[in-house]
Amino acid sequence: xxxxxxxxxxxxxxxxxxxxxxxxxxxxxxxxxxxxxxxxxxxxxxxxxxxxxxxxxxxxxxxxxxxxxxxxxxxxxxxxxxxxxxxxxxxxxxxxxxxxxxxxxxxxxxxxxxxxxxxxxxxxxxxxxxxxxxxxxxxxxxxxxxxxxxxxxxxxxxxxxxxxxxxxxxxxxxxxxxxxxxxxxxxxxxxxxxxxxxxxxxxxxxxxxxxxxxxxxxxxxxxxxxxxxxxxxxxxxxxxxxxxxxxxxxxxxxxxxxxxxxxxxxxxx
Numbered sequence: 001x002x003x004x005x006x007x008x009x010x011x012x013x014x015x016x017x018x019x020x021x022x023x024x025x026x027x028x029x030x031x032x033x034x035x036x037x038x039x040x041x042x043x044x045x046x047x048x049x050x051x052x053x054x055x056x057x058x059x060x061x062x063x064x065x066x067x068x069x070x071x072x073x074x075x076x077x078x079x080x081x082x083x084x085x086x087x088x089x090x091x092x093x094x095x096x097x098x099x100x101x102x103x104x105x106x107x108x109x110x111x112x113x114x115x116x117x118x119x120x121x122x123x124x125x126x127x128x129x130x131x132x133x134x135x136x137x138x139x140x141x142x143x144x145x146x147x148x149x150x151x152x153x154x155x156x157x158x159x160x161x162x163x164x165x166x167x168x169x170x171x172x173x174x175x176x177x178x179x180x181x182x183x184x185x186x187x188x189x190x191x192x193x194x195x196x197x198x199x200x201x202x203x204x205x206x207x208x209x210x211x212x213x214x215x216x217x218x219x220x221x222x223x224x225x226x227x228x229x230x231x232x233x234x235x236x237x238x239x240x241x242x243x244x245x246x247x248x249x250x251x252x253x254x255x256x257x258x259x260x261x262x263x264x265x266x267x268x269x
Contacts (some may be wrong), residue, residue, distance in 0.1 A: 012253040015112050015231045016056070016088060018193045025168050026050065029078075033070045035062045040078060044160050046153055048259065051075065052084035059089040064099035067258075081262040086255060093256030105258040109236040113249035114229060115219055120246045123213035125175040129221065132165040135172050138181045142200045161186070161198070170197075171221065173214045183210035187218040194222035196232045199240065211240070215247055 020037075024030065027050075029040040036057050041050040053071055055062060071083040083105070087093040097107050139161055143154035164170035164186065174184040183201030187194060196218045201210040215232070222230045232249055234241050245251075 011114050011229060011231075012112060014193055014229050015114065015195070015233075015252070018188075018190060018195060018231075019233075020054070021190065022168050022188055022195070023054070026163065031074050033074065035059060035067065035070070038070075038074045040074075042078075043163070044156065045080065047157060047160065048082050048084045048261070050160075051080055051082075052086055054086050054088070056088040059087065059092040062087075062092060062096070064096040064103065064258075067096075068100075068103060068105075083258075083260040085258045087258070088255050090254050090256065097256065097258075100258040103260075105260045108257045108259070110233050110255045110257065111236045111241060111251050112231055112233050112253040112255070113241070113244050113251050114231045115247075115249050117248035117250070119212070119216060119248050123216045124209040125177070125213035127173050127175045127213050127217035129217075130172050130174050132162045132170070132172060135174050135181065135184050136162070138174065138184060138202070139200070142183075142202060145203055164198075171218075173218045173221070175210045175213045177205045177208050177210065182208070183214060185211070185214040185218050187222055189222055189225060189227055192226065192228045194227035194230045196222075196230065199232075211243060212247060215244070219247075 027039040031038040035055040140158040182205035185199040
């Protein structure tokens with residue numbers, strides 16, 4: 001989608017529109033509210049980032065209390081215990097963040113980065129494009145390495161990636177170390193636009209170039225099939241952002257997230 005915005009804003013708008021369409025395909029229910037759309041995947045109610053409110057309209061009129069009320073009505077009314085509200089207006093989010101915090105919400109920021117440059121160095125591992133069936137056990141093992149995820153939830157979340165393949169056309173790129181699958185990422189593409197997502201490496205293989213190798217191969221695959229805009233989204237405060245910069249990605253925008261989880265902790269992604 002071409003937005004009419006010049007330069008950076010055009011790239012960011014394209015990325016946001018691409019994500020919005022992916023959310024629509026993966027959701028079992030959409031509910032519009034005054035400031036945007038709630039995306040709900042009732043098959044995977046435990047994953048917060050599959051069940052959330054995305055606020056990106058009329059935000060000059062949006063207060064923290066109005067957004068929280070919408071979350072109570074939509075998520076609470078559907079029986080969800082968590083509340084996740086995502087804002088795509090940095091200035092508005094900064095102005096109302098204190099009100100969210102005062103009401104028990106944690107805040108975090110994600111950055112959108114677009115691929116523009118050659119990497120600082122090439123990949124060092126051979127990467128295979130494989131179907132979900134091949135990487136299912138790898139993804140299960142990576143979820144099991146998260147100490148905050150119970151076993152049944154780890155298995156459920158791993159199976160959700162099969163839905164990503166069936167419904168959203170996810171392509172999986174995996175690298176081996178010493179003959180064993182060590183990490184992978186996913187690629188979503190629609191015409192000129194593509195997104196690299198769900199980058200992961202087993203703990204014992206970190207520092208071996210796995211993430212670098214799978215991401216660069218996914219970018220190459222996207223370019224080979226016509227993508228001119230390739231982007232990735234990551235936590236602003238986490239180390240992968242620095243890796244992605246070395247791989248040729250430049251930051252073009254930032255999104256704020258406000259989360260209240262049932263136990264008051266970081267929650268289930």
